[in-house]
Amino acid sequence: MTTRILLVEDDPTTSAFLAAAAQGVPAEVDVAESCAAALALAGDRDRHDLWLIDANLPDGDGAGLLAALRARGLRAIALAHTAATEPATLAALREAGFREVLVKPMPASTLQAAVRNVIGLRVSEAAPLAFHADALEAAWDDAAALAALNGERAHVDALRKLFLDELPGACNSVHAAAHAGDADALRAALHRLRASCGFVGAVRMAAAVAALQQAPQSTQALARFLQAAQETLSSAPVPDEA
Known part of the structure; x- marks a missing residue:
């Protein structure tokens, strides 16, 4: 059965990249650009296997959105993605209930590896994205x-x-x-x-x-x-x- 993912990201370029990468898992991807849109797409029953949630959104934050989704009784695995690199910020996201925190930018292979890992497929760790000297x-x-x-x-x-x-x-x-x-x-x-x-x-x-x-x-x-x-x-x- 195909994995179904809810991607929550407000930046158009980042959203397009993450959606294309996630589809390569393979997966079907629903995209929301805000907390409100994500809640509407999620509904009140389990429609998705995985949530990929941006830590910062125009009408809230990833931790608050995750809490709202959990309050509906929804059980999808949640991964956060953020451009922040501060250890305290990443730790706070994990404490909020995210299974893993992905730091942007990253190669498509890193996102795919993380998704496959949490849905039970064995994969190798992908190398981080870096600019060339x-x-x-x-x-x-x-x-x-x-x-x-x-x-x-x-x-x-x-x-x-x-x-x-x-x-x-x-x-x-x-x-x-x-x-x-x-x-x-x-x-x-x-x-x-x-x-x-x-x-x-x-x-x-x-x-x-x-x-x-x-x-x-x-x-x-x-x-x-x-x-x-x-x-x-x-x-x-x-x-x-x-």
């Missing part, structure tokens, strides 16, 4: 993006197009939050962007996001972030002709 000065790392998507060039091109379509709006959100001094909104916008940069190999953008997360009040870090966004947009790789 010779690409750290470039805007794009093709090797990392291809590794994340199991070498599927068409998938890389499709995700990059979605990422580039979303990037101006994401940058506007970061810029507005920074100038308004809204630390929570800035943190949320950077968090959403961090994982999607990794999935598409936007290495310079990823570095600028990380730097601004480390120094959110720095006007220099913000300027470098905006410059990296312009360079990323202007240097987007052209898909190979069919």
